[in-house]
């Protein structure tokens with residue numbers, strides 16, 4: 219199978235204020251390489267500050283890479299070409315409540331990416347909004363609702379609808395499942411898996427919860443202070459971790475589960 223997304227040696231160093239005329243940088247992400255195919259899920263795990271969000275921002279083009287190259291379907295993604303990225307690589311965040319503009323109806327929220335990225339007329343856009351709401355388990359009537367009229371789980375579905383409405387190829391889930399309670403979380407995981415099956419989506423799952431990662435992802439990358447410490451098939455890495463940092467991550471989650 220050919221790779222959908224091919225990431226080669228991308229890294230990010232943020233410039234800090236100079237001190238004594240010396241340039242200073244923080245290396246948020248050291249060079250990292252991976253590939254993802256359609257229908258597959260790659261998990262990125264690591265403690266806070268390990269560079270997970272930086273990687274996500276580089277992939278969606280919200281930050282420029284310091285080094286490296288990102289290819290989608292064999293074609294290099296150029297820095298600054300937001301339109302190209304917006305259509306193909308979408309992101310969902312943990313706190314949907316705050317990322318959805320409260321003054322817009324669901325129809326307006328879903329219409330925004332369509333107006334910006336497509337030439338569809340109003341009738342076609344409304345039809346696509348209806349179909350997309352249906353795909354994520356919401357109703358056409360919900361178009362006239364505002365975000366505050368939804369529960370946390372429903373808001374997450376609206377975010378998902380916004381992410382898939384442009385029929386992307388890659389969806390980045392940045393801690394998107396962490397805030398949901400266990401039953402909503404499993405409903406959301408089932409929905410994501412259904413959509414993956416239907417649309418051939420590749421997911422990049424960023425998160426702390428190794429239970430979700432084990433259940434949901436095919437491959438895993440473990441990051442520690444911006445460096446890849448372990449990378450491979452999820453079950454191999456979680457069942458037989460080689461690096462002491464991965465072992466520590468697994469142990470700390472087992473400890474939390476026992477002492478909850």
Ligand SMILES: Nc1ncnc2c1ncn2[C@@H]1O[C@H](COP(=O)(O)OP(=O)(O)OP(=O)(O)O)[C@@H](O)[C@H]1O
Nearest residue numbers: 232244245246264265266267268269270271272273
């Ligand atoms: N804009 C920035 N300027 C300077 N340093 C930054 C910037 N963004 C992130 N960093 C630094 O880069 C490192 C990685 O941060 P990042 O947010 O990617 O970690 P993370 O793994 O996503 O953490 P969390 O799980 O808390 O979101 C951290 O040391 C952070 O302080």
